[in-house]
Amino acid sequence: MDKIRFMVVSGFLGAGKTTTMIALAEYMDRNIGKTAIIANDLGANLVDTSLTQTSGCTVAEIGNDCICYQMDNTVDQIRRLRDKEGATFVMSDIPGCGVGALDHVYHTLHDDNADEFTLSPFMVMVDPERLRMIMPEHADINLPEELVYLLKLQLEEADLIVLNKIDLLDESTIDRYMGFLHEACPDIPAMKISAKDKTGIPELAEYLTTHETALKNFSVRNNQEFADAEAKLTWYNRRLYLKTKDGSKIDCNAVVDDLIEGIRMGLIERKRNVPHLKTFATSGNGDFNKASLIGVDYDTEYAQEFLRDHKNMRMIINARAVCESRPLARLMDDALDEVCDKYDLDCQVFFTECFGMADEGR
Template sequence: MKKANVIILAGFLGSGKTTLLKQLLQREKERNHKTAVLMNELGQVSIDSDAVPGDIPLKELLNGCICCSLSDQLEKQLWGLCKENELDTLIIEATGAAHPIDVLDACLSPYLLDELHVSGIISVMDAPRWLDRGTMSVQAKMLMLEQIKHADFIIWNKTGALSDEQKQSIKEDAKRLNEGTPYVLTDYAKTDIDQLFALSVKDRKEHQKVTADKLKVKTWMYSFTGTVKKEAFENWLREAPSSIYRIKGYIKLEDGKIYLFQYSYGLPIYEKELMKMPLRLVFIGEDLDTEKLAEGLKQIEQ
């Protein structure tokens, strides 16, 4: 029986996993491979699923973390994807709060051993955030560390603006924390995609669990009723608490156009959206004061 080749995408919130996912899907499309995607979001609404073309089988695990509350559902969803589709490739994009080993454990379930072959764990790391990890909580730092230590391939992303000294520091950390594991320093998660399909899972020792519950990661969604003035919105972002790890969703600016908005580590990105999308933002972070956030966002609506 043919087994589906599984690639697990790990990495902290906003590191670039979805950007890499698009490249993986394009590669498999060019080879006429039957591919499916399983996405996990901590919130009730999945924004990243828009990145998956409609002809690709997709299952979503919402409002929880694969490694905690949704571990049983993960096995069921994986089983369903395999039974409903004759797959060549299955890509799992885990929430940034997930420990990659817990995702791997689900794939190695007795029910799935005849269905799946796990190629490896690819960790996409936000390089500037890693260098500035001293400002993060202990739990968040531990999770990033685990995502590095247990990777079969590390993509150090957003490195273009780093100094030579900073790049050298990252190379030293990569060798020190996960010796012998291939890695690349890049931007937009660009790397040799074929190399990622040729990975093999290494032996791993017991890991210390760092779950989303311990991280106190919360998600919250805000819906807009009208347009947003860009300048006022960015002024609000500059004052927003550093405990917000990621914002993603759709907003309508004063020019009347809808934009896909992404924000991580202080960097806002706007992409024009041609379709009419619901005007809402999903926030992910620790200890979010949702009442205060809602009050501030309401004030910038026109």
């Protein structure tokens, strides 16, 4: 049996890992071979899984912890995607500020499953706004220094660095960003893409399917700075159902926008931030809203908005916040209550989890 290619996609919160994996999978399905995606995060009920499913890509979900710490499950999922779905290339992301998959995943697969898997380059995504934190201007985007340290670690871990969202930049600015990456990480190849516009995707796919990992030694085991940085983050996941009390159709885009704005204002009031907030809402029949917020100082970005009014919608909220878990849970409830009152909505909450990396009992 031919080996299956596997790759991990790492990167900072909001760098566009899911959008990039979808763009790669769509291109590779058409031009190279069957490609599958594993959506991975620390919690359950993932926006990324729902978004990937709407694209038509083959997707599996590994939740409740990073793939780094459930390797038996990860190997089983890759085999299932190969045997049941015919995948020849599988890619998985890891939680948004995750570091360490090169050590835990790549070296484990190389040591235990080298006869089954070819390991493509360990890819780290960066977006222009977050990269500014470590560029000469040392931009202050209201994130703690510990998260700046995580970004630096992620770049150090990479086999390949990919600058995403170049559709937001002019050519001279792209050259400046790429020049910085080549100078800061001289031994690591760097490429530029726009996953949104599909720019650079064919070249990236070609590279990933013709190169392999350098399998360098990189570990954050027993790294207290890394542990302190992770402890700054709280994970929040919720799945709910909203409907109008009188059965009338309303502008559900406005509901999503007001909910995110309520969360933003609650964080600002507490002098906290959200490096990444994602929501996915659908009323079925292919109509959905996918929104993203990369900080309280930024505008909400929409990958897609509802095309028509609806009387109900199912919704998933994923947030990765620089905020303690208890106040985060309270402000999320407050924002939801305000929206329900404003639009006269009934709400059923089916699932909620909120935990900090350093919370006792986690």
